[in-house]
Amino acid sequence: MIEEPYRWLEAVANRREYVQDQIKSGTPVFAVSLSAGIALIGVGSGDSKVFELFDRHALAGLGHPADLEKIRQALIDAAHTEAFTRAPEDVSLRRLVGFGVSPQLKNNFEQIFNAPYLVELVLAELGANAGEDSLVRLHYDGSYQIYNSGVVAVVPASESEAEAQRWLNEQVSGSTDVRSVVDLSLQAWWCLSQGHAFDDAIPSQEERQAGWRSLTEQRTVEIGWLARDSQRHACYAGLTLSDLGL
Amino acid sequence: MSELPNIPGDFLSLLANQRLTPLKLESLESAPVETQATTVFALQFDGGVLMAGDRRATAGNNIVTETVDKVLEVDAISLLGIAGVPATAFEMARVLQSSFEYYRRSQLQQLSLSAKVRSLARLLRENMPMTMQGVGVVTPIFAGLEGARGARSSQPQIYFYDPLGAQFHAVSYAASGSGSNTIRSILSYQQRFGNPRPDTMEMKRAVQFALRLLNIAAEFDSATGGVNPETNHHATIKILDENGVKSVTPEQQAECYNL
Known part of the structure; x- marks a missing residue:
């Protein structure tokens, strides 16, 4: 199958299709850099x-739990x-990404006789101030993009991801409040879950808020908070909706 | 280290896999005079556990420094007070800090208090050759809050050790280091006959009591540094209560000293 270059390319393309198909039902996660810290949100x-x-440092991701666990460990x-x-x-x-996990993911993805990792991730590093934060969007094939501010969305479909990220960046711009950022991220999460586009036809804020509340009733909203003013070495804290008054 | 089984969540197993060995110290016949850290103690008070230590380190007759922190926050719910050779004690603290945080992050739960207490005992046992040679002796005290899921007790507990790694649960107090005999005598008297007893003191009174204990220990032991806010000589004092570890700042100490 891999003796000829064309066959190999075809196998890799098939593999990409397979991974995308496997993770398409994954539920989105978000990372947002704020002046007070970095919030990571998922459901x-x-x-x-x-x-x-x-x-x-913290991580948020979607995909197969076993693969997510392997990368986390x-x-x-x-x-x-x-x-x-x-x-x-x-x-x-x-x-960690450039010399550690990214080459491993790439290697694994291109070794077509091995099972691929079914994951899409965002990793966050808290800097001394907001401009020094790092948000890394890491893909199942090892490719990654680094951002130093704003919002990074992780959505199974790349077009929806770009749309959601653009919308959230517009909404979050200038915000310093973790509560409102988590609320907005969950609104975006609900829109993505329900297939609403981020254009003029987007449901009203009230509808979006009622939507995420209803859809998360039987689930757990997971919020990770890397606090810039933490007095401890470990800056991470898990927050709940009630901690934020939501 | 290489004989250790690969235990999930165990930091020493991770180090063994990476061929890294902590606490591997070699002694020489002509070993230099070792630096010693001196007095630390912990006591139960009304609001939890208070752990305090002076800040002097000595080597023979020499005072090496007056700014050592001998009471260390191992994680958000554990404190370690070190007495003995700082080179070994600080390395033990570093191994414990990495171990507890590694376990918590990788296993998504706190290590139980019993396991934390045994982790320190294990490090002391691994240090036995150095202890038997008379160099590298460490006799720490430990205070922790049970953080494991389903734990029955939410009260912080105090433990003390012998240099070979035997662990003992202290009901009311523990002390270690060259000034500890003085401190233990006073604490024993105060706990039995005092009014108020240390375990009924509120926090400010307990901090004042701890500062006075260190000053009395310093009177009888040259290796223990005293406390005097006017000359900027402070102790290291940390509180462990049901919410975790808090530091008592030099300003707060000065306020309590002059109550």
Whole structure:
């Protein structure tokens, strides 16, 4: 099957199609950089979407739970080993992704006889101030984009992801309030879940808010918060809707 | 280290997989005079556990520094007070910090208090060759809150150790280091006959009591540094209550000192 270049390309394309098909029912997650910290938001079953990685690092993702778990463990192992052998300040997201998990994902994706990772992720690193934050959008094939501010959305369909990210960036722009950012992210989550486009026909704010409340009744809204003013080394805290008054 | 089984969530197993070995110190015949950290103690008060330590480190007759922190926050619900050789003690604290946080993050739950207490005992046992040679002796105290799911107790507990790793649960107080005999005597008297007893003191009174204890220990032990807010000599004091660890700042100490 892979003796000829064309066959190999075809196999990789088939694999891409297979991965996209497998994760298309995944529920979106978001990461937002604010002046007070970074919020990561997802809707799942509790400890299923948003995770702490290290002192200033966190992860949110969608896809197969077993694959998400493998990547989470690999990142935690790498971060703690780095911090122990050097120092916690030396743990950097750019290195964790660029030299750690991204090449592994790429390798795995192109080894067509191995099972591919069925994941889409966003990773966050808290900086000393908002402009120094890193939000890395990491894909199942190892490719990634780095952002230093704003919102990063992770949605199974790339067109919807771009739309949701643009809409959320417009809505969140200038906001410093975690509560309103979480509310907006959940509104975007509801629109994506219901197939609403982010154009002039988008439902009203009241409808969006009522929508996410109703749809999350039997689920857990997972909110990770990396607080910039934390007095502890570990800046991560898991928040609930009631913590935010939502 | 290489003989350790690969236990999920165990930081020492991770280090072994990476061929990294903490606490591997070699002693020499002509070993230099070792630096020692001196007095730490913990007591139950009305609001939880208070752990305090002076800030002096000595090497023989020399005072090496007056700014050592011997009471360390291992994680959000655990405190470690170190007495003995700082080189080994700080490394133990670092291993524990990494271990507890690694377990919590990877397993998505807190390590139980019993396991934390045993982790420190295990490090002390691994340090036994150094202890038996008379160098690298560490006798820590530990305070922790049960963080495991379904835990029965929400009260912070105090533990103390011998240099070989035996662990003991302290009901009211524990002390370690060269000034600890003085402190233990006073605490024993105060707990039995005092009014108020330490375990009924409110926080400010307990902090004042701790500062006075350190000053009395410093009178009898040259390796224990005293406390005097006017000359900027403070202690390290941390509180562990049902909400976790809090530090008592030098300003708060000065306020309590002058109550």
